Amino acid sequence: AQSVTQLGSHVSVSEGALVLLRCNYSSSVPPYLFWYVQYPNQGLQLLLKYTSAATLVKGINGFEAEFKKSETSFHLTKPSAHMSDAAEYFCAVSENTGFQKLVFGTGTRLLVSP
């Protein structure tokens, strides 16, 4: 069985500050890992994904994440927060075989203050 733990239900940063959202996963098989962003009353938009290629993954809107197998982590970072980054962020894991259903964490709400 797979699972994801997102540390911190809320993270607050100032505009221009570093964003760090934490994600740890558990998987008995090599995983695929994803970060999605959700704005209020909207669906999920894929930010970036790890699919066993490069361990440092760059995504949209300046976000990136690093896959660390030894730490079973896939933390999301952005060097400089923008007001428009305020949203809910979900980390998800899937198997790299089969129908690849996504197993999501409980989400982290990012708050950005001026």
Place this chain on the structure above:
Amino acid sequence: DTGVSQDPRHKITKRGQNVTFRCDPISEHNRLYWYRQTLGQGPEFLTYFQNEAQLEKSRLLSDRFSAERPKGSFSTLEIQRTEQGDSAMYLCASSSPRASGNYEQYFGPGTRLTVT
């Protein structure tokens, strides 16, 4: 691609009524997924179709829930005899295999169900 669309976006119903939601995936995407998201939680997998075949159902999907994907195109999710606990956002996603074998899922805007 016009993206995944879902209809309706919002549905308010009284307990005991039946509701049906529709999902139109990205054209030619052969895989379609339904997820449910309750307040303050991440989405949870409900069911999966490959073309018209429903290949996996979560234990979350009680007998009151049924999903179809006739002809492998759009899909419907029906909830019979709705209960207040069914209140949630119902999300649809679709995917198609890439050369790497990775099936990247694209999500629709969701249908928010409120059962009163």
